[in-house]
Amino acid sequence: MAFSSSNGSEESELYHAQIHLYKHVYNFVSSMALKSVMELGVADIIHNNGKPITLSELASSLKLHPSKIGVLHRFLRLLTHNGFFAKTKVQEEEAYVLTSPSKLLITTKPTCLAPIVKGALHSSSLDMWHSSKKWFTEDKGLTLYQTATNESFWDFLNGNPDSLIMFQEAMAADSHMFKLALNECKHVFDNLESLVDVGGGNGVVTKLINEAFPHMKCIVFDQQQVVANCSGNENFNFVAGDMFKSIPSADAILLKWVLHDWNDELSLKILKNCKEAISHKGKEGKVIIIDIAIDEENDDPELTELKLDYDLVMLTMFNGKERGKKEWENLIYEAGFSNYKITPICGFKSLIEVYP
Template identity: 50%
Template sequence: MASNNGRNSSEIYEGQALLYKHTLGFIDCMCLKWMVELGIPDIIHNHGQPITLSDLVSTLQVPPARVGQVQGLMHHLAHTGFFQRVTIHDNIKDKEAYALTVASELLINGKQICLAPLVKHFLDPTLLGSFHEMKKWIFDKENLTIFDISLGCPLWEFLKKNPAYNNTFNEAMASDSEMMNLALNDCNGFFEGLESIVDVGGGTGVTTKIICQAFSNMKCIVFYLPHVVENLQGSNNFTYVGGDMFKSIPKADAVLLKLTLHNWSDNDCKKILENCREAISSKGKRGKVIVIDVVINEKQDDHEVTGLKHLLNICMACLHNGKERTEEEWKKLFVEAGFQSYKIFPFSGYLSLIEIYP
């Protein structure tokens, strides 16, 4: 039987399921936060094998009244891909247990790649609370960010005023940068032949250190906000320089912009790229800019990757008035900043590497 709007009951139920799923979607985030805060991936890893519910609640010292709730949480996290429910055998009977998956392995502390700091940062109540201001933000006429509206200042100013939060932010960005090691293993060709490189917006230098280790004769500079790098120590071919990328950028054969441009509007990106072009052109030879960022390509990407890119686009817009870009939008930026050509290469699951030439 069709409803008043012409939809049959099956279609309406599907719409209801989608609506409820996203209305309750915040619980997915909170379950992830719960898992990380309790260190459950670490517990299973240290256990040496899939862990039963009884062993897990014993390790966590969960009150008996909450054992059923823990089981519900673990079942949901298994359904969403963070654990695998398996059967283990002992001398008495078969038991259900929880094993790690690729996603939860990325949350084990002490591993070279551990994204737990990133999860903790993005699920911090301060950041999450700002997104309740999306209605006010979308009607704002002063081009404020959500942080401007919720906290009274931009993110970068907030970080400068709050050292503890700044530390968690830097830890989050550093953990994400460790993923670069995996991706850069296949990208050494992009850095061969360079005598110097400056990583603009390079944070604490995790990515730059990876490049330095692979190319010990290359002079590497991390160029970032003065209050972030002022107490950081470099080495013979690795240095930290504080400054403002909107004013000038240290001279080098190449400039690296890793997940930097998506933080900024088109006008701001144009200015940054113009300063990059000046930095690589002043040494008397044809340098290049290397951009590691998102390129939206709905025709080629699978549905899940496209969904992630759209979420990132909303995040960048809300927090920084930035954006993720299509190839056509990138091309327009490069041309307006005075560059002559570019090439796009796959870099990681959702990122691309773009070489830009003056």
């Protein structure tokens, strides 16, 4: 980037540094603008319009007060710059179309990620960050969330049914993406007669697996308050329990987005219980982990940034962590397994097959 006002490299470096810092300070504006537009349902309106939509048409569909048309334009300008919308012309007037990222906000599509936007940018996820200095200076082993609110995020969810539903909907939305990944990794589930999806939430992933393998006996295993009102069918059942105590036996155990919620000590406990649950299969059993694997050397910087962002989310909310290959390996071997294989899936996650 050239700076006409600057003659010397020192000033130029300073200006670059200023832009870098300001950009990171104001990153939240892009996130919140995205959330605002998601809440308005802009993606649905453009999608239902079936053709590019002008600003005035969009404002009219949203029933906006005329004073807010300029506001909408400025939100869309930023989000268009960020790749969420594209512009075209309809009879000389500017019109908006959806791009691949904003198509993920169409609520009638199974790939809709609006619940993730809603959950991740909800005040219950964000407010704690104002207590980070207090958290850093205390030595209490609490999460940032606990420091800020005096309760764990799990306790908060358990005491707030609406928030628990919001959390489960966000998890379910993320899990729908797994349908695409399942085509790539179907072989991992071949020949399994039974599977327990530990911490399987409301069962979106298990249902997809059950649909692909109708003869496999599938169990979604989660906390009582999560599975209490869930119902399945003959080969797709919900069982309540505590994965830190014991896990129902099966040919394979699935752990999707579970271990990153926990530190190494507790993850080890879960993995050992998984090993016990497949022990009747001898060397034939396996644990299938779907989680992030940080790979700073080989991933592009944007992907690494997302993984590192997730790491801090897991740290601050749960005392959990995202792990690199070496950390996964240490955990897996320490739990008594003998081998593993990591395959990238779902864009930013990995499927880790773990063998006894």
